[in-house]
Amino acid sequence: MSFAWAKPYEPKTELGRWIDDRLPLPRMVFNAVGGGYPVPRNLNYGWNFGVLSGIFLTIQIVTGIVLAMWYFASADGAFNSIEHIMRDVNAGWMMRYAHANGASFFFIVVYIHIFRGLYYGSYKAPREMVWMLGLVIYLLMMATAFMGYVLPWGQMSYWGAQVITGFFSAFPVVGEPIRVWLLGGFAPDQAALTRFFSLHYLLPFVIAGVVILHIWSLHIPGSSNPTGVEVKTEKDTLPFHPFYTAKDGWFAGAFLTIYAAVVFFGPNALGHPDNYIPANPLATPAHIVPEWYFWPFYAILRAFTVDFILPAKLWGVLAMFASILLLFFLPWLDKSPVRSGSYRPMFRIFFIILLVDVAILGWCGGSPATPFFVALSQIAAAYYFAHFLIILPLVSKFETTLPLPNSISESVLHGERAEAAPVGQSAPAN
Amino acid sequence: MGYLLAIPAVVLGFIKRLGWVASIGMLVGVGFAGVLTISLLVNLVGYFQAPPEPTAEEGFHRHPKELALKTDGPFGQFDRQQLQRGFQVYKEVCAGCHSLNLVSFRDLHQLGYNEAEVKAIANQWAIEVPSVNPETGEAATRKAIPSDKFPSPYANETAARAANNNALPPDLSLMAKARHDGPAYIYSLLTGYQAQPAKLLAEFPATKTPEGLHYNPYFANLNIAMPPPLTADGQVTYADQTPATVDQMAKDVSAFLLWTAEPNLQSRHKSGLAVLAFLIIATVLGYLSYRNIWAEAKRKVAPKGALDPENKVKRTRASKKAGIAG
Numbered sequence: 001m002s003f004a005w006a007k008p009y010e011p012k013t014e015l016g017r018w019i020d021d022r023l024p025l026p027r028m029v030f031n032a033v034g035g036g037y038p039v040p041r042n043l044n045y046g047w048n049f050g051v052l053s054g055i056f057l058t059i060q061i062v063t064g065i066v067l068a069m070w071y072f073a074s075a076d077g078a079f080n081s082i083e084h085i086m087r088d089v090n091a092g093w094m095m096r097y098a099h100a101n102g103a104s105f106f107f108i109v110v111y112i113h114i115f116r117g118l119y120y121g122s123y124k125a126p127r128e129m130v131w132m133l134g135l136v137i138y139l140l141m142m143a144t145a146f147m148g149y150v151l152p153w154g155q156m157s158y159w160g161a162q163v164i165t166g167f168f169s170a171f172p173v174v175g176e177p178i179r180v181w182l183l184g185g186f187a188p189d190q191a192a193l194t195r196f197f198s199l200h201y202l203l204p205f206v207i208a209g210v211v212i213l214h215i216w217s218l219h220i221p222g223s224s225n226p227t228g229v230e231v232k233t234e235k236d237t238l239p240f241h242p243f244y245t246a247k248d249g250w251f252a253g254a255f256l257t258i259y260a261a262v263v264f265f266g267p268n269a270l271g272h273p274d275n276y277i278p279a280n281p282l283a284t285p286a287h288i289v290p291e292w293y294f295w296p297f298y299a300i301l302r303a304f305t306v307d308f309i310l311p312a313k314l315w316g317v318l319a320m321f322a323s324i325l326l327l328f329f330l331p332w333l334d335k336s337p338v339r340s341g342s343y344r345p346m347f348r349i350f351f352i353i354l355l356v357d358v359a360i361l362g363w364c365g366g367s368p369a370t371p372f373f374v375a376l377s378q379i380a381a382a383y384y385f386a387h388f389l390i391i392l393p394l395v396s397k398f399e400t401t402l403p404l405p406n407s408i409s410e411s412v413l414h415g416e417r418a419e420a421a422p423v424g425q426s427a428p429a430n
Numbered sequence: 431m432g433y434l435l436a437i438p439a440v441v442l443g444f445i446k447r448l449g450w451v452a453s454i455g456m457l458v459g460v461g462f463a464g465v466l467t468i469s470l471l472v473n474l475v476g477y478f479q480a481p482p483e484p485t486a487e488e489g490f491h492r493h494p495k496e497l498a499l500k501t502d503g504p505f506g507q508f509d510r511q512q513l514q515r516g517f518q519v520y521k522e523v524c525a526g527c528h529s530l531n532l533v534s535f536r537d538l539h540q541l542g543y544n545e546a547e548v549k550a551i552a553n554q555w556a557i558e559v560p561s562v563n564p565e566t567g568e569a570a571t572r573k574a575i576p577s578d579k580f581p582s583p584y585a586n587e588t589a590a591r592a593a594n595n596n597a598l599p600p601d602l603s604l605m606a607k608a609r610h611d612g613p614a615y616i617y618s619l620l621t622g623y624q625a626q627p628a629k630l631l632a633e634f635p636a637t638k639t640p641e642g643l644h645y646n647p648y649f650a651n652l653n654i655a656m657p658p659p660l661t662a663d664g665q666v667t668y669a670d671q672t673p674a675t676v677d678q679m680a681k682d683v684s685a686f687l688l689w690t691a692e693p694n695l696q697s698r699h700k701s702g703l704a705v706l707a708f709l710i711i712a713t714v715l716g717y718l719s720y721r722n723i724w725a726e727a728k729r730k731v732a733p734k735g736a737l738d739p740e741n742k743v744k745r746t747r748a749s750k751k752a753g754i755a756g
Contacts (some may be wrong), residue, residue: 041727083604094698128662168580248717250716250720253716254651254717261706264504264706265702268700273607276607286650304466305469305473306465306469307474308468308469312469316561322462326455329451329455333452371482375474376475378467378470385458388458389456389459390459392456393449393452393456421541
């Protein structure tokens with residue numbers, strides 16, 4: 001795969017040659033993340049978040065496996081087994097806080113990764129498969145995170161499970177039997193907890209498998225870049241190692257520093273206090289809220305308040321699923337031949353509005369459903385759908401794009417700061 | 431009529447131009463956005479026709495007061511003296527109703543008590559722990575030992591509710607993490623008991639605190655079942671001579687409950703500083719090697735580029751010659 005000028009793998013030792021002849025694993029690594037993988041030389045820091053996602057997946061799997069050695073998936077014992085980990089297991093508090101906050105940081109990283117893809121048109125041909133596999137990973141992550149949040153069996157765990165499995169009962173006729181089948185009972189209980197634990201342990205490995213497909217499909221055309229212009233000559237690329245290993249390396253250190261600061265000095269800042277109250281099926285919390293990374297979707301769900309042809313709840317559930325599923329069709333919704341948002345003046349404005357819109361949705365989803373927040377989420381949710389399904393297809397038809405640079409290396413000649421600017425538009429000031 | 435016949439052709443042309451996916455997408459988008467607009471309009475009409483009544487909680491519930499503890503900040507550590515005082519308040523006041531079922535007597539070592547003291551504290555604890563009579567096998571109680579958790583005075587939830595006007599005194603082990611602003615909330619609640627404001631009664635006559643409940647603006651619904659536990663200065667006599675004002679006792683027990691909720695806070699802060707120091711050094715080294723590696727690449731990219739030092743010098747020289755300020 002990859003480009004003609006990619007450096008071929010040459011074993012440096014006899015042992016290396018011996019292994020390469022029998023199992024070309026070192027060759028595969030070299031061609032994937034070593035000197036044999038040419039990468040556009042103009043990538044900005046937005047491109048660091050793919051590797052960071054892999055790092056956080058690893059952190060989650062490692063801490064999770066250790067936690068599972070002590071965790072006890074029982075409706076009577078789960079809460080106390082976690083407190084046992086927090087209090088009596090050596091460094092157990094560190095593992096648990098690293099895992100709980102690791103989930104949040106995994107989502108932060110993945111959201112930046114997704115929005116980078118949205119801005120730079122990374123979903124466009126020939127990378128549609130990369131984009132769709134990424135969305136599959138994202139859906140798996142959401143399922144894994146939701147089931148993981150249920151495991152401590154606190155108040156928010158329990159009521160979150162109640163609300164989320166309740167989505168299915170919105171569907172007529174089949175909905176309620178499906179809900180009961182999924183839960184293994186009429187309400188979350190031992191059967192639900194055990195299967196959530198089982199799946200919570202399984203899905204990260206499924207994610208890891210899809211990550212391999214995601215990277216495989218990425219390495220066919222190679223990484224996109226801030227200009228959106230495809231690689232043309234060797235001058236446009238640098239080998240992944242040492243250039244991008246060095247860049248990813250120091251940036252991962254910087255990002256992990258922020259992560260460590262939260263894990264050690266504000267480990268409960270991103271959680272909800274109610275989850276330190278043991279689950280009680282008889283006491284509903286005043287405000288049931290999911291974890292912050294689901295807030296925008298929760299806002300979309302709650303925005304539908306009127307029974308119009310279909311019941312409001314069904315509208316909400318359909319819209320919530322649609323809000324993610326529509327991203328699968330993005331390559332065919334936005335058919336502008338120009339990838340990068342930097343060369344699309346109209347798209348750029350709407351993209352910034354979308355960012356604000358999603359932030360507002362998140363704010364609404366995390367707040368109690370007062371008339372103000374419901375009204376605000378209705379406007380924001382309407383814009384969300386309008387952006388992807390109405391504005392984007394029209395913009396891609398009618399927008400006048402800026403001239404693209406002839407090649408990546410030509411755009412780099414303008415100096416790193418101006419690399420995303422079109423040729424002849426902003427010559428460096430110095 | 432002719433115009434009407436032209437509509438399908440126009441629609442088809444539109445679909446052809448946009449593509450099938452985008453055309454169906456547009457219908458879906460219009461559908462969702464439309465239902466949302468209807469929802470919004472119905473809500474707005476409903477809001478202005480019958481605006482929601484203001485509630486007593488909105489106007490009179492108060493955010494917790496500020497509480498500064500030695501544990502605050504990245505360098506924060508427990509104040510053992512204060513924890514011991516807080517433990518004394520728990521023992522003499524709170525333990526009458528509230529258990530600490532995640533904390534053992536032996537954990538008191540962390541507060542600075544030695545083994546003999548911990549044994550004595552467990553042995554003399556006013557509430558005995560549930561047990562079984564070894565002769566008859568009947569339910570009984572025995573004196574606590576260091577490995578026991580701090581017991582509840584009630585045999586079960588029904589007994590607890592029966593003794594407390596149908597309210598259940600919650601376990602306090604995690605209270606400092608199970609409420610927003612944990613310790614500050616506990617401190618505010620303990621010092622927040624007061625007479626119901628006249629203004630509240632004037633605005634919401636229906637919210638007069640019922641018999642058996644107590645007005646407290648820091649409690650979510652303003653009326654709490656727990657009677658004021660700290661009522662008079664000197665209710666507890668501190669061994670370290672600290673004046674036992676209600677405010678001081680409330681602060682001390684809040685600090686103590688932060689310890690019961692997060693006993694590893696101290697080692698968390700210590701190891702956190704070490705981890706951060708390591709990561710910052712590693713990041714700086716990583717950044718320097720990144721600069722080093724890329725310095726090569728940048729020159730290779732733009733041998734005659736605008737940022738090339740050689741070109742920069744030439745440009746400056748040319749600018750000077752032409753009399754243009756650099």
